[in-house]
Amino acid sequence: MVGKKDCIYDVVVVGGGSAGIAAAVGAADFGARTLLIERSPYFGGQATNCSIPTYDGFFTRAEPLEQVVGGVGQKVIDKLSMMNACQQPLRSPWGNVMVPVNNEAVKFVLDSCIEESGADFLLHTQVIDAKVIDGEIKAIECVDDNGKFTINALAFVDASGECNLAAMAGGEIFTPKSADMQVGTLLTRYGGVSQKVDIRPQSIKEAISKARSSGIGPMSKDSGFAMRVPGSNDVITILANECVDGLDSASLTLAEVAARKQARAYLQAFRQFLPGFEEAYISQSGPQIGIRETRHTVGDYMITREDVIQAKRHEDAIARGCWPVERHSNPGALAAYEWILNDSYYDIPLRSLKVKGLKNLWAAGRAVSCDLIAFASIRVMGTAFATGHAAGVAAAVCKGEYTFQIDQVKKELIRQNAII
Ligand SMILES: Cc1cc2nc3c(=O)[nH]c(=O)nc-3n(C[C@H](O)[C@H](O)[C@H](O)COP(=O)(O)OP(=O)(O)OC[C@H]3O[C@@H](n4cnc5c(N)ncnc54)[C@H](O)[C@@H]3O)c2cc1C
Structure with missing residues (x-):
C-alpha cells in the first residue's frame, strides 16, 4: 500500500534499489509494519536508474554452477523469468557468471514484489534528515513537492547506496580519497543494430582503435563490455567512464554532460567501424551515470580483502558473496580482477550490517561495512539482494540489540528461503 506520512512504523527502509526492496520484503514477511522510501519514480536503484544489464553475484564461478543467493533475490528472478525478461546464467568473457535482465521489466517486477509483500511504499520521496536521541534514530525527515514530513520507526535500514541515512544520523562512516574511489560509467543503449553484429x-576494441585513428572522440576506454538487452535487439555498452564524486551535484553535473559526449562519440565510432551498427542510434543513455562508490559505513565487523579472497566463513553468516573483486580505478582502463579461493564464496556476517554509533540502524547493499577491496566484490546486485534481505529481517527481529538474537535472524532468513 502507498505509505502514510506522519506515521509510526516498525521498520523503515531508505532506498529502493536491490538491497532496499529485499529489506522491505523480508521485514514485511516477518510481520513487521514496514515502509520503503525511494526518491526516484520507480524501484530498482542502479538496475533501473542506470540501466545495469545483469544481476551479478547469484552464482559462483565454479563448474557446475553454485547458487549463493536465494530468498527475495530469487523471487525477483522468478518473476522476471515469467515475463521472459531474464536469461539463464551466462559466463562473461572473463568467466564470471551473470544473469542478464531487461531493465524496463525490472520496474514492473519490483512494483509487484513490494505490492505483494504487504509493506507500504513511497516513491518521489527523499529522506533529508534524522532525529537521533541517545544514539537511537527516532524519526526521519522526508520531502516531496508538498514540503517536509516526518516518519517515526523503531528500526531503520540504510539501503541508499551512498550511506545517506548513516551520514545524516551521525553513524560511523568514512569516505575514501577521490584517487581511491572507483570511477563512474554512463551506460548507453543503442537501437537499430543488426542481429548479426x-x-x-x-x-x-578494433572499432574503437580505428575510430581514434580517424580523430573520433572523446572516448575514455579502448575496449569494454557490450551485450544484447534480453527481449530486444538493442545493445548496451559499459564504456563512458568519468571520475566523479557521486555525492556532489556539481561533480555529477560535469560527469553527466561529459559522459553523454562520450556516448555520442562511441556511436560515431561503431557506426563507422563496427559492421552491423551503420543504422544504430542511441535509444537511451543512463538515465543517470552509474556511481560505483561513495561513502562507506563502519560496522561492528568490517569485511576485508582477505575475507573475500580467502573465502572466509563466519559463525554469524547471514548472506554469501561470490563476485570476484572487480575494481574500476582509472577511466581509461579495463576492470582489474582478483579471484576468490577455489571460485567459492565468502560469508557476510550480521555484525557487518550493524552500523557503529547508532543502536537501531542496519546497513544493506553498497552500505555494508567493508574495506575498499572487499567492496569491489560486495557491491554487485545479487549480493545486495542478499544483504538487504538480511538487514530487513534483522531490523524486524531485533530492532537494535542483536547479539542474543542471531539464531532467530538466521532461522527467519532460512524460513524465507535465503541461502546463508
Ligand atoms: C557502471 C556500473 C556497472 C555495474 N554493473 C553491474 C552489473 O553488471 N551487475 C551487478 O550486479 N552490479 C553492477 N554494478 C553494481 C550495482 O549496480 C550497485 O552496486 C548496486 O545497484 C547496489 O545496490 P544498492 O541497492 O545497494 O544501491 P542502489 O542500486 O544504488 O540503490 C540505492 C537507492 O537508494 C535511493 N536513495 C538514495 N538516497 C536516498 C534518499 N536520501 N532518500 C530516498 N532514496 C534514496 C536511490 O535513489 C537508489 O534508488 C554496477 C555499477 C555501476 C556503477
Missing part, C-alpha cells in the same frame, strides 16, 4: 570485446 559482432560485439565480442576484441571487435569492440
Whole structure:
C-alpha cells in the first residue's frame, strides 16, 4: 500500500534499489509494519536508474554452477523469468557468471514484489534528515513537492547506496580519497543494430582503435563490455567512464554532460567501424551515470580483502558473496580482477550490517561495512539482494540489540528461503 506520512512504523527502509526492496520484503514477511522510501519514480536503484544489464553475484564461478543467493533475490528472478525478461546464467568473457535482465521489466517486477509483500511504499520521496536521541534514530525527515514530513520507526535500514541515512544520523562512516574511489560509467543503449553484429570485446576494441585513428572522440576506454538487452535487439555498452564524486551535484553535473559526449562519440565510432551498427542510434543513455562508490559505513565487523579472497566463513553468516573483486580505478582502463579461493564464496556476517554509533540502524547493499577491496566484490546486485534481505529481517527481529538474537535472524532468513 502507498505509505502514510506522519506515521509510526516498525521498520523503515531508505532506498529502493536491490538491497532496499529485499529489506522491505523480508521485514514485511516477518510481520513487521514496514515502509520503503525511494526518491526516484520507480524501484530498482542502479538496475533501473542506470540501466545495469545483469544481476551479478547469484552464482559462483565454479563448474557446475553454485547458487549463493536465494530468498527475495530469487523471487525477483522468478518473476522476471515469467515475463521472459531474464536469461539463464551466462559466463562473461572473463568467466564470471551473470544473469542478464531487461531493465524496463525490472520496474514492473519490483512494483509487484513490494505490492505483494504487504509493506507500504513511497516513491518521489527523499529522506533529508534524522532525529537521533541517545544514539537511537527516532524519526526521519522526508520531502516531496508538498514540503517536509516526518516518519517515526523503531528500526531503520540504510539501503541508499551512498550511506545517506548513516551520514545524516551521525553513524560511523568514512569516505575514501577521490584517487581511491572507483570511477563512474554512463551506460548507453543503442537501437537499430543488426542481429548479426559482432560485439565480442576484441571487435569492440578494433572499432574503437580505428575510430581514434580517424580523430573520433572523446572516448575514455579502448575496449569494454557490450551485450544484447534480453527481449530486444538493442545493445548496451559499459564504456563512458568519468571520475566523479557521486555525492556532489556539481561533480555529477560535469560527469553527466561529459559522459553523454562520450556516448555520442562511441556511436560515431561503431557506426563507422563496427559492421552491423551503420543504422544504430542511441535509444537511451543512463538515465543517470552509474556511481560505483561513495561513502562507506563502519560496522561492528568490517569485511576485508582477505575475507573475500580467502573465502572466509563466519559463525554469524547471514548472506554469501561470490563476485570476484572487480575494481574500476582509472577511466581509461579495463576492470582489474582478483579471484576468490577455489571460485567459492565468502560469508557476510550480521555484525557487518550493524552500523557503529547508532543502536537501531542496519546497513544493506553498497552500505555494508567493508574495506575498499572487499567492496569491489560486495557491491554487485545479487549480493545486495542478499544483504538487504538480511538487514530487513534483522531490523524486524531485533530492532537494535542483536547479539542474543542471531539464531532467530538466521532461522527467519532460512524460513524465507535465503541461502546463508
Ligand atoms: C557502471 C556500473 C556497472 C555495474 N554493473 C553491474 C552489473 O553488471 N551487475 C551487478 O550486479 N552490479 C553492477 N554494478 C553494481 C550495482 O549496480 C550497485 O552496486 C548496486 O545497484 C547496489 O545496490 P544498492 O541497492 O545497494 O544501491 P542502489 O542500486 O544504488 O540503490 C540505492 C537507492 O537508494 C535511493 N536513495 C538514495 N538516497 C536516498 C534518499 N536520501 N532518500 C530516498 N532514496 C534514496 C536511490 O535513489 C537508489 O534508488 C554496477 C555499477 C555501476 C556503477
